Amino acid sequence: xxxAAARGINGPDGKPVDRAxxxxxxxxxxxxxxxxxxxxxxRFLYPSLFxxxxxxxxxxxxxxxxxxxxxxxxxxPEVVDVLRAFWRGGTTASTDAHVGKAxxxxxTTLHRSYIAGESTKTAARPVLASLGMxxxxxxxxxxxxxxxxxxxxxxxxxxxxxxxxxxxxxNQATGxxxxxxxxxxxxxxxxxxxxxxxxxxxx
Numbered sequence: 001x002x003x004a005a006a007r008g009i010n011g012p013d014g015k016p017v018d019r020a021x022x023x024x025x026x027x028x029x030x031x032x033x034x035x036x037x038x039x040x041x042x043r044f045l046y047p048s049l050f051x052x053x054x055x056x057x058x059x060x061x062x063x064x065x066x067x068x069x070x071x072x073x074x075x076x077p078e079v080v081d082v083l084r085a086f087w088r089g090g091t092t093a094s095t096d097a098h099v100g101k102a103x104x105x106x107x108t109t110l111h112r113s114y115i116a117g118e119s120t121k122t123a124a125r126p127v128l129a130s131l132g133m134x135x136x137x138x139x140x141x142x143x144x145x146x147x148x149x150x151x152x153x154x155x156x157x158x159x160x161x162x163x164x165x166x167x168x169x170x171n172q173a174t175g176x177x178x179x180x181x182x183x184x185x186x187x188x189x190x191x192x193x194x195x196x197x198x199x200x201x202x203x
Contacts, residue, residue, distance in 0.1 A: 001017055001021070001022050001025045002022065002039065002040070002042070002043030003043070004016075004017040005017040005018065005019075005021075005022060005040075005043055006043055006044055006045075011025075012024075019040055022036065022039075022040050022043075023036040023037070023040070026039065045073075046069045046070075046072050046073040047069065049070065049075075049083070052066040052069060052070060052083075052087075053066075053087070056087045057132065058132070063084055063087035063088040064084065066083070066084075066087050067080050067083060067084040067087070070083055103131055106127065106130075106131065107131060108191070108193065110124060110127050110128070111145065111191055112190070112191035112192065114142075114145050114149070115145060115148055115149050115190065115191050116158070116190075116191070117149070121142055124138075124142060125138055125142075128141060128142075156186065158187055158190060158192070158200065161178075161183050161186045161187060162183065162200065162201055164178040164183070165178040165179070165180060165182070165183035165201065166201075180201065183197075183201055184197050184198065184201070187200060187201075
């Protein structure tokens with residue numbers, strides 16, 4: 001009855017199980033009626049430890065909330081203490097500014113490499129997984145990058161942009177010869193960081 005109530009399933013009265021139907025079931029069973037309210041309040045389930053860990057890692061809940069839910073799921077205090085310490089350690093690491101910066105740099109490098117055709121899906125997936133993406137998210141990201149790669153292929157390549165700038169070729173978009181600013185803007189659009197774009201043009 002508790003599960004039926006949580007899931008909105010109809011009870012004997014022809015409507016979703018509510019507290020009144022639940023207590024009626026208690027009264028008609030071998031359970032003494034005075035335990036009905038307690039059982040009713042305990043009808044919901046909490047996430048598994050695996051799900052709790054993923055929620056903490058994703059930043060959806062704090063380590064203390066996860067520990068509270070684990071306690072309500074009847075894990076013993078000594079286990080909860082270890083879990084709380086583990087989750088707090090993981091949260092600290094994942095929110096460290098240096099870790100976040102490294103993750104952003106890794107994302108940018110992979111994106112540029114994939115768009116340029118230097119990295120394959122097989123090579124990209126482990127990197128995306130290290131950034132915390134599940135398979136479904138990886139599929140979505142790679143599909144978008146494939147679309148972007150297709151668009152970029154219709155444009156000038158980085159090498160062609162550099163050649164257009166160094167040779168003073170006419171920029172069809174502006175009607176004038178390619179300037180350094182034009183080349184930098186085009187390279188940045190293709191995933192280059194400003195510093196890397198400047199270095200590429202100076203090579």
